[in-house]
Amino acid sequence: MKIHSDYMTVHTKQKREFINITPNVKFAMEKSGIRDGIVLVSALHANSAVFVNDEEPGLLEDIDAWLEKLAPQRNDYKHSQKFESNAGAHLQNLLVHHQVLVSISDAKLELGPWQQVIYAELDGQRPKRILIKVMGE
Amino acid sequence: MKIHSDYMTVHTKQKREFINITPNVKFAMEKSGIRDGIVLVSALHANSAVFVNDEEPGLLEDIDAWLEKLAPQRNDYKHSQKFESNAGAHLQNLLVHHQVLVSISDAKLELGPWQQVIYAELDGQRPKRILIKVMGE
Amino acid sequence: MKIHSDYMTVHTKQKREFINITPNVKFAMEKSGIRDGIVLVSALHANSAVFVNDEEPGLLEDIDAWLEKLAPQRNDYKHSQKFESNAGAHLQNLLVHHQVLVSISDAKLELGPWQQVIYAELDGQRPKRILIKVMGE
Numbered sequence: 001m002k003i004h005s006d007y008m009t010v011h012t013k014q015k016r017e018f019i020n021i022t023p024n025v026k027f028a029m030e031k032s033g034i035r036d037g038i039v040l041v042s043a044l045h046a047n048s049a050v051f052v053n054d055e056e057p058g059l060l061e062d063i064d065a066w067l068e069k070l071a072p073q074r075n076d077y078k079h080s081q082k083f084e085s086n087a088g089a090h091l092q093n094l095l096v097h098h099q100v101l102v103s104i105s106d107a108k109l110e111l112g113p114w115q116q117v118i119y120a121e122l123d124g125q126r127p128k129r130i131l132i133k134v135m136g137e
Numbered sequence: 138m139k140i141h142s143d144y145m146t147v148h149t150k151q152k153r154e155f156i157n158i159t160p161n162v163k164f165a166m167e168k169s170g171i172r173d174g175i176v177l178v179s180a181l182h183a184n185s186a187v188f189v190n191d192e193e194p195g196l197l198e199d200i201d202a203w204l205e206k207l208a209p210q211r212n213d214y215k216h217s218q219k220f221e222s223n224a225g226a227h228l229q230n231l232l233v234h235h236q237v238l239v240s241i242s243d244a245k246l247e248l249g250p251w252q253q254v255i256y257a258e259l260d261g262q263r264p265k266r267i268l269i270k271v272m273g274e
Numbered sequence: 275m276k277i278h279s280d281y282m283t284v285h286t287k288q289k290r291e292f293i294n295i296t297p298n299v300k301f302a303m304e305k306s307g308i309r310d311g312i313v314l315v316s317a318l319h320a321n322s323a324v325f326v327n328d329e330e331p332g333l334l335e336d337i338d339a340w341l342e343k344l345a346p347q348r349n350d351y352k353h354s355q356k357f358e359s360n361a362g363a364h365l366q367n368l369l370v371h372h373q374v375l376v377s378i379s380d381a382k383l384e385l386g387p388w389q390q391v392i393y394a395e396l397d398g399q400r401p402k403r404i405l406i407k408v409m410g411e
Contacts, residue, residue, distance in 0.1 A: 001138040002277040003310050003411060005379055017205045035142050038177060039270070040312060042374055044386030046328045053227055053236060058215035063231065070207060070344060078332035090327055094337065094370050095266045096231050098326060101177055101238070101375070103270050105142055110268060114179030117278045131384060133377050135312070135410075136272075137140060138275045171283055174275050175314060175409070189372060190320045190364055195352035199361045200368065207344060233368050238314055238375070242405050246406060248317030273409075274277065 004032030006132040012124035019119045021050075022129065025102060026109055027135040028132040029125045035107040037136015041117055042071045042099035044129040047089035048103035049096045052111070060118075067122075096120065104136060143168030143269040149261035153167035154255045158187075158267065162239060164244055165269040172244040174273015178254055181266040184226035186233045186257040189248070197255075204259075206228045226260035233257065241273060264271045278306030280406040286398035292334045293393045295324075295404065299376060300383055302406040309381040311410015315391055316373035318403040323361035323370045323394040326385070334392075341366045343398075363396035370394065378410060 006028035010019060025039055043050050052124030053059070080087075102117060103110040111117075119130060143165035148158060162176055180187050190196070208227030217224075240247040240252060248254075257266060280302035284293060301311055317324050328332070347362030354361075377384040378390060385391075393404060 001411060005310075005377070013169055036142075038270070039379060042375070042384075043376065044384070044389065045386045046326070046386070049230055052183070053218075053231060056216055058217065059227055062214045062216050063228065065165065066208065066228050066231075071340065077336045079328075079330055079336050080332065086335055089342050090333055091337065094325055094327060094340075097234065099178070100377060102178060103142070103179065103237060103268055110181065112183070113264060114183045129345065129386060131377055133312070137138065172281075176406070188368060190368060191353075195354065195360055196364055199351045200365065201354050203345065203365050203368075224402055234371065236318070238373060240279070240314060240316065240405055248320070249320070250401060251320045252318065274275065 001135060002032065002034050004134045009112050009127050010119060010121060011057040012121045014087050015124050017106055017121045020055045020116050021119045022117045025117050025132055027105055029109060032134040034104060034134050034136040036123050039102045039104060040099060040106055040133040042131045044131055047093055048086055048098060049087055049093050049122060050081045051096045051118055052100050052115050053118060054114040054118045055118060075081060086123045092122050138272060139171050139249040140171065141271040145267050146264050147256060147258060148264045149258045150259050153263060154258045156207055157192045157253050158256045159183060159254045162254050166241055166246060166271055169271040171241060171271050171273040174241050175241045176241060177236060177270040181268055184223055184230055184260040185235065185265050186230050187236055188233045188255055189252050190255060192253045192255060207263050208232055223260045229259050255265045275409060276306065276308050278408045282324050284395060285401045286311060286395045289398050291395045294329045295393045299391050299406055301380055302383050303383060305393040306348060306408040308378060308408050308410040309379050313376045313378060314407040316405045321360055321367055322372065322402050323327055323367050323396060324373055325370045325392055326374050326389050327392060328388040329390045330357060335402050340394055345369055360397045366396050374409060384404045
């Protein structure tokens, strides 16, 4: 079994941003030389998310509004920082998760129609790391 | 390491349906000859879900109602198709996810009491593909 | 590829409890001798959850309240047991999921700042099993 680990760092200008990282996943796969296996894409933070879905801009706006509706950012959570609580970002991370697996077959990522690997920055404006780990043959 | 990929296509009569695909996962495992490892079960669509839970019919009705409550299908999302938006199905996919891993030990799926692999069709009446990828020894 | 499976049993005093099981995951990794790979941590029950997040006590209270808000425990679900329905616990399991993957690199768990592996007992006071499966080289 071959194993290849890549890391990428994201530093968003906005507090919240959605970034299509499928090209980064593809690049890590190509570097690994692995033609059949899986890639684990995992945010190394408790207030960022990684998911697979459509990257259509209208849908990303819907997702953003939905995250805020189901897990609003407020300042009355018990988890607090000095000036503001980021508990909302933690709950949003739990809601859509921080990791996905993508299958590799014939040296291609097996993503269905409209499926893209999306990084959701939920508490940004600082460096955040993402692990891209390729395993297989 | 052995790797074996299977694909199944589902074409539901209803727009929404829950299907217990544990037998398909078991069959792919048996075909692979792998006795120790993992199976990745992943919907190749952004509007279908795969999860592990109890398949008791009352609970599936509860899950269906709960998905509709937390991520309702409406026509006022920003993500729209020509006639209706399926953004609700995308949000429901994010809520319960599109993939699970099942462990294999002694040539058996390691599912706990009541755990079944369930495919949730959220926007059906057309062919949808599911990947079942077995990896191990 | 080396594969090592560990199992732990949790029997909580309370109906609901959050337990940091990162030390158990680390111990299984050390026993396996695997220095590069992944660990699958998966609850073998449909009414328990495993997630990665911060274990700060205030945040765990926020998570508990949030789970109850989005997937309340009530007795009017269709899924019922003899005396009370535990459908709420099933829905909470769907919401935050029953499994995570943790990467291993240089014989260390690759968890980011504040990331811990947390077992959420949602319907306890009885023995529950968790699988910790280490795979790699």
